[in-house]
Amino acid sequence: MGFASDSGQVIQNTPDTSTPRLIALDWGTSSQRAWLLGDRGRILDARRPDFGLLGATGDDPGSRTRDYEAAFDAACGDWLAASPGLPAIACGMVGSAQGWREAGYLTTPTDLAIDAADLTTVPHPRGVLHLVPGLRVAPAADGTVAGDVMRGEETQIIGALGMLTPTDSPLTIVLPGTHTKWTRVENRKIVSFATSMSGELYGLVMQHGILGRTAHGGVRDDAAFERGLVTGTSVPSRGLPAELFGARALVLDGLLDPASVPDYVSGVIIADEVRHLLPQFALGGRILLCGNADLCRRYAAALRVHGVVAEMVAEEAAAQGLWHVAIAAGLVEQTPSTNHQKETP
Amino acid sequence: MGFASDSGQVIQNTPDTSTPRLIALDWGTSSQRAWLLGDRGRILDARRPDFGLLGATGDDPGSRTRDYEAAFDAACGDWLAASPGLPAIACGMVGSAQGWREAGYLTTPTDLAIDAADLTTVPHPRGVLHLVPGLRVAPAADGTVAGDVMRGEETQIIGALGMLTPTDSPLTIVLPGTHTKWTRVENRKIVSFATSMSGELYGLVMQHGILGRTAHGGVRDDAAFERGLVTGTSVPSRGLPAELFGARALVLDGLLDPASVPDYVSGVIIADEVRHLLPQFALGGRILLCGNADLCRRYAAALRVHGVVAEMVAEEAAAQGLWHVAIAAGLVEQTPSTNHQKETP
DSSP, X not given: OOBOTTTTTTOOOSOOSSOOOEEEEEEOSSOEEEEEEOGGGOEEEEEOOSOOSOOOOTTOHHHHHHHHHHHHHHHHXXXXXXXXXXXXXXXXXXXXXXXXXXXXXXXXXBOOOOOGGGOEEEEETTXXXXXXXXXEEOOOTTSSSOOEEESSHHHHHHHXXXXXXXXXXXXXXXXXXXXXXXXXXXXXXXXXXXXXXHHHHHHHHHHHSHHHHHOOSOOOOHHHHHHHHHHHHOSSOOOHHHHHHHHHHHHHTTSSOGGGHHHHHHHHHHHHHHHHHHHHHOSSSEEEEESOHHHHHHHHHHHHXXXXXXXXXXXXXXXXXXXXXXXXXXXXXXXXXXXXXXXOO | OOBOTTTTTTOOOSOOSSOOOEEEEXXXXXXXXXXXXXXXXXXXXXXXXXXXXXOOOTTOHHHHHHHHHHHHHHHHHHHHHHSTXXXXXXESGGGSTTSSSOOOEEESSBOOOOOGGGOEEEEETTEEEEEOOEEEEOXXXXXXXXXXXXXXXXXXXXXXXXXXXXXXXXXXXXXXXXXXXXXXXXXXXXXXXXXXXXXXHHHHHHHHSHHHHHOOSOOOOHHHHHHHHHHHHOSSOOOHHHHHHHHHHHHHTTSSOGGGHHHHHHHHHHHHHHHHHHHHHOSSSEEEEESOHHHHHHHHHHHHTTTOOOXXXXXXXXXXXXXXXXXXTTSSOOOTTOOOGGGOO
């Protein structure tokens, strides 16, 4: 598999007695994760505060700053109080134009070797928070081909790559989620990526659309998911909006249980995404799935339809990525005992 | 063009002095249209009551019936009071299992020659309402291929066909809307159709999704729509959910005005639908667009990208279709003066 042998050990949420070395935050649009990391990026404590990007607070920058400071303090103020001067680093939409402070982007192709100069610092009452830049694909100069952006996933990719035996072989990293990212790595560089808003569409269709009203109950139905995969892979495709309507017709014909609609629709949407992006991103080499375990299993099943076997990477890749960036930027010192591959290439 | 020369004349909403012959209702999920028709289906009056299917009224069939009776009376009770015994006919979701009464389906292939035996009658205090059956494509026997359904559009198709010079030549009828229908007619029979929920997806994305939050203002921008068509036609396709995310990237890169996002997204979604369904349904013969004029223009533009010139049919096709069905079912008598092609093939 090639994963570092200690990748499982670092994922534990029980506090231990190690010395805290770093506060790491994955601060997204709708949620936040906070980790207290010890030597070698070992997770000493983990939290999921229930706030993400803060609502617009009008045109008063001072008010916005105070809101973010309060949210930061709520997430990890006690950790900082217990360990004054502990460095803190964050990735995700907190570094967007709508976030605490705009943290810029690296542009593909890039080796993601983020150092101190790439980080944006935000002062807060207890010290400084370091923000990781996002990643972008530049659009065509004439605007005919759109570019792409990610914020937060670049840090998960750094973490995932850090768990692999270093290699120059090409690979594809897929990060399933609300906005799934397909990332191509060649010669240790991110050469390109694309975003599919499949997860968002699934949520919209099931929460606000006719398919949500068609579904009743809702039980996990792996067979319905597999059936959706078949529909979403059928040739010729009638297009995603037509394949989705098929779920309603199946229910009306008594061929699909209303309670199974969510899993069927999940299969149709993921299969449609995979059929389009697999040929454009899986150009040889391994395929890694990184993210929520259930969602990764669904993508793995959709990839198997095409004869592709993907490898799953642990969910806590963001914490590991933040640790690697903090090391590279000199925020924390590599301990002599470490043998982590990222630092001993 | 081949449209009957009087097809324009019948479309007028100003009352005239002709004798009322028929009450015609297109009663859909979210809205209702009511027409008072005179000789030869001439529109004497038209209304758009602001209710569609009525909300579930629990398990009491009596309560549900009373609700539908009241809605029917609000829509056209005065017309019936002024002309007691006037026949009334309705198409659309009012004939679904969630409607006033289930009106069944015809199954493709069918010539849509609906007669009295095909209509479902619902008694109401002033007489009887006749319901037009829907149309369905049967699913594969093993359930691996979904069927399809329409309710209301079959009547628009009857109306649109009635406006054409009768012909055995194949043709394709596209009815753009929340759930756009692509219908194939061969040897005067509906041989197949497919539904694309493109209009629903557009609404979901713009009302509830990140693209709606990305859009600000919102002005009509035909150039942005055309640009969306190019994106939605690009080869290879990255899949609809990825092409949609491109709108956000374009805005972040300053290459698309936030106010133009709605038209750009409209172009992407319609182009994606057309690229998939055109090759499966436009198998020779003319292509007709039937529905809302602005939406039909958008589909016509998307079809032009593929070198296809479509013809537009008037919006009031449903009223004309209901008139034709009423004639065929003997609800109204053909007046001697008529020379409408449907009755003189």
